Amino acid sequence: MALHVVACAHGTDDPAGRLLIDGLRAGLAAEAGRRGLDVLVHEAYVDVQQPALDGVVAALPPGEPAVVVPLLLSTGFHTQVDIRTAVDSRPGTTAAAAIGPDRRLAAVLAERLAAADLAEGDCVVLASAGTRVERGTAEVEQMAGWLSEEIGRPVALGFGAAAEPRIGAAVEAARSEPGCRRVLIASYLLAPGHFHSVLGRAGADAVTAPLLPSPSVAECVVDRLFEALNMTR
Incomplete structure (x- = not known):
């Protein structure tokens, strides 16, 4: 059965x-x-x-x-x-x-950033839909840590709703970092939809494709x- x-x-x-x-x-x-x-x-x-x-x-x-x-x-x-x-x-x-969180997803995020021409001097913001549940936020923080290991540079966090910092503020803060050439958003979303559209309006130089397919x-x-x-x- x-x-x-x-x-x-x-x-x-x-x-x-x-x-x-x-x-x-x-x-x-x-x-x-x-x-x-x-x-x-x-x-x-x-x-x-x-x-x-x-x-x-x-x-x-x-x-x-x-x-x-x-x-x-x-x-x-x-x-x-x-x-x-x-x-x-x-x-x-x-x-x-x-x-x-899963390390394989961090590897996919790194692939998406490579496809967006991640280069020296680029700052990265990992963007999640966001949740008020503390465990969920901690899981996204874990993903940011694994992605940082994958790409060999710091990764900031931004959220589309419910949690702080919001993605626009995270992009602005990243752009103010000394030596920042571009700001790239790594989309920690499964597919296009409302929250992926929010990322496109956050002021970054590039937004990666979602995790699927x-x-x-x-x-x-x-x-x-x-x-x-x-x-x-």
Whole structure:
């Protein structure tokens, strides 16, 4: 019997973002199958799009195990409230952790910066959507540290909402650093959408592409699934 996996994303009105998240679900199913796990992947969202997470979980066949897998980069309100509420509403259902932090994502961010022609004298700001949840902010700080190791220079932090500093202030502060040639924003987002548009208006010289469609993201998601099942990867 296949395991029910509810792959829960935030949701976006951006058509390109929707396609990339759909691709991530397909990548999740393929990667799980490659590792010998038979899964039935269900689409769900916590905002903007349908079907809504609570309805998807409620419609799962009674008595069959299920895992809600966040297609979200960090711990936040949606993981701690929306997903937790849905999981608690149905016996035999558990939740996996958010996708990050993960060193593989730092490597993808470094690749995106290289594609944006990162050079000597360029200052880097890692930009996240933002959360008021302390653990989520700490996870993004961990990603900034790993990215700094990848590219061999300091990495500042900026947030699109909820946390400080906001991305515009972070870009301005980076530009004021002695010897700063350009400011590049490393987009710590999965796909195009509202928050990626915010980055484009923050005053940086360049903004990297989001993490998708890197296959590393699906690999991280499946690792979180295996961890939730207490299974060897």
